[in-house]
Amino acid sequence: MDPILEVSGLTKTYSSGFQALKGIDLTIRAGEIFALLGPNGAGKTTLISIICGLVNPGQGRITAGGYDIIRQYRQARSLIGLVPQELTTDAFETVWDTVSYSRGLFGKKADPAHIEKVLKSLSLWSKKDNRLITLSGGMKRRVLIAKALSHEPRILFLDEPTAGVDVSLRQDMWALVRGLRETGVTIILTTHYIEEAEEMADRIGIIDQGRIILVQDKHQLMRTLGKKELILMLEAPVTAIPAALERFRLRAGGTDNELVYTYDSTENDISALLSAVQDCGLRIRDLQTRQSSLEEIFVQMVGRTS
C-alpha cells in the first residue's frame, strides 16, 4: 500500500529542556488502521500534536499525502482530521452549527450535503438541532468524530477514542471506525486499551520514552513475539514430571492434572512431546492451546503496562 504519512528523524524538546521525541521514523500506509501504543509519557500525544500542527516540531520531516506539514501546511492539514478526547468548547452550539463551522476552519466551502452525510453516518441526524450540552457522552463523542470528518480528511487521528466509555459504546465506536476505514480513510489511533489495538489494528506501533521501539503487522507480532502454550489435561494427577519429559521443560498447570508446554508456533516439538507423554504411561484426557495476548507482548517489550 502507498504511504500516506511519513515521519522521519522527528525530534521534540520542550522549552523545559525535556526531550519528548528522540528521532521518530514512521510510515503509515493509505487505508490502514494503525494503533500507537505506549505507556504514559511515551510521547504519543506529542507526536500526534506535531503531525496535526498543534505543537512545533524540532528536527525532522513529516509529509502527509506528499505535502510537507510545515512548508505546505494548508494542503497537509486539510488531509488530516483529529478526534481529541474531549469536547471542550461549543456547549451551547447545535450539532449542525458546530460541525459546519469545523469545515469552515479548513477553508473548505460550505457543503450541507456532506455534513448531512456525516451526521447520518454517525446516527446524529435526528440530533442535528440539539445543543451539545443536551447530548449524552456517547453522542458527544460522535460529534467529535463528525467535526473531524467535516472537511473530508483522508487521515484521521483518534486520541484514545474509547477512554472512559462503557463496553457497548466501545463496540459501537469500533464498528464506526471500521466503517470509516471502509470509506478509504486511514486511521491512526492511540489507546491504553491493548484489547482495542488487538481488536482493531492492522499494524501496531509501540512507542516508549520518545522512541518507536517496534512497528509490525498485528498478526505477525502476535505470532513472532507471542508464545503459545499447549495444556495437557491428564486422566490422573501427576505428582512429579517424569525424567523422560524433562527436555520439554513442562510446568504444572492450574490443577494437578495439567501439564503446560510453552512453544514457539514456528518451531516446536509437539509430536515428540505427545509420544513421550504416552510412552511414560500418562493418558491425555483433553488438550487446549493458548496464545499470549498483545498485553503480555507489550509488557515484555516495555517492561510495564500502558
Ligand SMILES: Nc1ncnc2c1ncn2[C@@H]1O[C@H](COP(=O)(O)OP(=O)(O)OP(=O)(O)O)[C@@H](O)[C@H]1O
Ligand atoms: N508542554 C510540555 N512541556 C514539557 N514537557 C512536556 C510537555 N508536554 C508533554 N511533556 C512531556 O513529554 C513527555 C511525553 O508526553 P506525551 O503527552 O506526549 O505522552 P503520552 O504518550 O501521550 O502520554 P499519556 O499516555 O499519558 O497521554 C512526558 O514526559 C511529558 O511530561
